Amino acid sequence: MNPIPLQHIVIVGGGSAGWMAANMLAHQWGPRGARITLLESSDIGIIGVGEGSTPYLRQFFARLNISEAEWMPACNASYKCGIRFPNWSEVQGYESYVHPFFNQADLAIGSEFFTNACLRRRGSEVDANPQDFFIAAELARQRRAPHYLPRKDGKPSQATDYAYHFDAGLLGQFLRKHALKLGVSHLIGTVNQVRQLENGDIQSLQLADGTVLDGDLFIDCSGFRGLLINETLGEPFLSFADNLFNDRAIAIPTALPEDEDIPSETVSSALKHGWAWQIPLSHRFGNGYVYASSFVSDEEAERELRAFLGPAAEGQTARRLQMRVGRVAQHWRNNCLAIGLSQGFIEPLEATALMLIQFSVELFIAEMEQGQFSRQRQAPFNRRINQMFEGVRDYVVTHYQLNTREDSDYWRENRANRKISDRLASILEVWDRGGDFESELTRHGDDLMYIRPSWYCLLAGMGRFPARLQASKASPAPLGKEPARRSLEQMAQQFYGHRQYLQLLAQH
Template sequence: MTPPAAIAHIIIVGGGTAGWMSANLLMQQWGGLGCRVTLIESSEIATIGVGEGSTPYLREFFRRLGLAESEWMPACNATYKCGIEFPQWTTQPGFESYVHPFFNQDDLSLGTRFFTQACLRRRGSAADANPQDFFIAAELARQRKAPFYLPRADGRTSPPTDYAYHFDAGLLGQFLKSHALKLGVTHRIGTVAEVLRQENGDISGLRLNGSDEVLTGSLFIDCSGFQGLLINQALGVPFESFADNLFNDRAIAMPTALDESQDIPSQTRSTALSHGWAWQIPLTNRFGNGYVYASAFVSAEEAEQELREHLGPAAHDSEARHLKMRVGQVSEHWRHNCLAIGLSQGFIEPLEATALMLIQFSLDHFIAALEHAHFGRAGQAGFNARIRQMFEGVRDYVVGHYQLNSRDDTEYWRANLANRNISARLGSILEVWDCGADFEAELTRHGEALMYIRPSWYCLLAGMGRFPGGLQPAPPSGLISSAQARSALAAKAGEFWGHRAYLQQHAAADTQPR
């Protein structure tokens, strides 16, 4: 399939991860067909790294580009990610922490029991149902293992479990820039001073500061970050805030050193603090840490102090970087001949590391729309509806964490628990879970609008301890205790590589894109 003939020159405004991901995918897809891609990057505007983690979907991005892990991971201080741990989000006994794992074939037996026991418990039976006790990825994370099997005695190779990545966002942007230039993307340094429009509303060209030259193109990609230079400022597309759903609007980033006496963790930790949550992301050379919080409940100075106390002596000399977040989405992600990608199109706090997934999802659907000749209004409307649905689906899952918290130690957590500004879809999911009705049918009813698959919803609701009190003894037939499940997982995890050892011995020599 080829893009419409009218798409001969694509101009991307803004670099960073969003800009260079866009440049790589579009050039990879259409560069050989004569399409030109130019990226304009300002030396005056710093890029914002919105996180240093991904979902498994990013593996498809590198596969599309033909990039092996050995090629990009060492350049970005990258590590493997088996899931996300959520400590201190609830006070429910036995559920003070849980892990949202990535799901694998190895989970078929214990995972099925988890789903059954979670449903028994939500209907009043005392069955063990914390997801961190039933999935191999959670055990790999506990033991700091990589998601790859050790060599088998018979010489056969076992496939890896599902996984994602941690990486240095700044280095990833630089790596993607280098690769895009190799593909033939044109790189211009400059700051856009004027956006020129046609009578029909399309963008005709861009004038840069200090120059009379006008850069003309047929398609413009807005990767200018929260300022939305093209989509908001030039085209006037409104921004729709999620502030009534998600209170957090600030973040603090702060690096700390790795403990070289221990293996490298293979999970993200998202620990609930007084007015938000703190992330810890392991790289090969350091930890990336930060605090996502709500400025309506705590000052920047107080939040930084709490983060430093949370990190302890490791953060004593660490520099804090304060960031503002615009949480929500634009009302139209594609208007006229302009597509918004990355922070310009919207942002949902990085609790589930979805930033790059949203970028990649949008680009994949845009490419598909153009290649199927859906460049007109009907194509735009369908694309915009799907991307809005994606953002709203991710928002609902993230909001679910706050709706399910049981903390009452600060006004922040009490306000989140009392907040009723949630979607009808999320409200229905919670209601069906609570009343013991058919949860499978409820998830099926919402279909792809949920964005998150069935096991993820079970892990969220069960992991946060969303169960009734006064549980009755569960029927013993077919049940398994957390201790029994953990014992089986611990034995299975012994078949996997240690994280640091795999990174040192395999990622650097692996030649196959994953």
């Protein structure tokens, strides 16, 4: 193996971003001689939320050869088959819908949903709520794990896709232990001065106790403040406040009833000034309210969340958080790479932050290797990461654009907001006029972070059907929700119960 020219990589920050980066870099470059140090402050805490993932996290653990039996019980993790969105829409029959993760089993019934969604948006009276057509939605409804029971005939089961819920603090501890095994050095200290070379590169960090830390590459995982990327290098932060109004969150954990099975979906319910997440871990619920401080005070938001959670929240302490929503202009600049909240954050509606962390580190590794460890790949790297942030932003903004709630200015103003990207405006226009939606999605290609099924689920799931219903049904008659649900109900019997499967994992 060729040695790499990066001798010392210094990571500032011991939150999820820091430890994910440390593991990936140590796995990739440790064997080729790179020394990696992670520094975190005992005076500045981690954000400590972030309990839901996308399916992409499976590849993170696979890359590190960490099995589910190893990490999931250690992090009180559970399975996530998708996200349910109650009360975003007031359209009859679409008051709640599911954004499922897609499975091979969906080739049968799920594909009918797309036909129905197209017919429905052109006015045919057919069923088009995704929660009635996808196996993941049914698994969540029955509180099952996305793992098949062993087949009697010994044949391999169909592939299923899914994501996870986990305790963010425990995940950090697990990743720390693993990184230490891979040879990462761990330092506790607070940076109070950064020395730079004439060309702006970071030369060293000075800690409060006087220690000086040199490095070739500095990874800024310092959270929202962006200690290196913003405060030191002066990289501008581009706010998304024009399209995403939410800038605050309140988190309150509650108990998980032991006599019930564990839900296998995130529930993101719209409230009066934002939305509340409910994330089932194996031992408790993580709950929180994401809202806009320009529409509601922190006190009122907390009252609203407590009322929503009911007696389960009595006596539980609330944590209040501020969010910096947007992204930096360049994520990799000089010899500094920003990863995690320091590089940007899109509010957690689709739980995409860890995915963006993982993708950024993976792409950085690939670009560095392709550019022979020079900076020649900096520009394409930054372009691609920006494209990802904007792709995720557009998909999240769409939820607000499509809402049909009338109970507050928050929802009315979100719906009326015209400060959206040209791309999103065009997608909505083509959908609304009954145009060629497939070509529209294809036209945007990689700019859309979300694949075709996700767009259909969101638009149809929220009941965005501008064409008036025509009396006659479409011909030939499409699959109705009742027969679809019956088939899915049967199919779901082939899967483990959620608690049962988590217990099996814990026994391994």
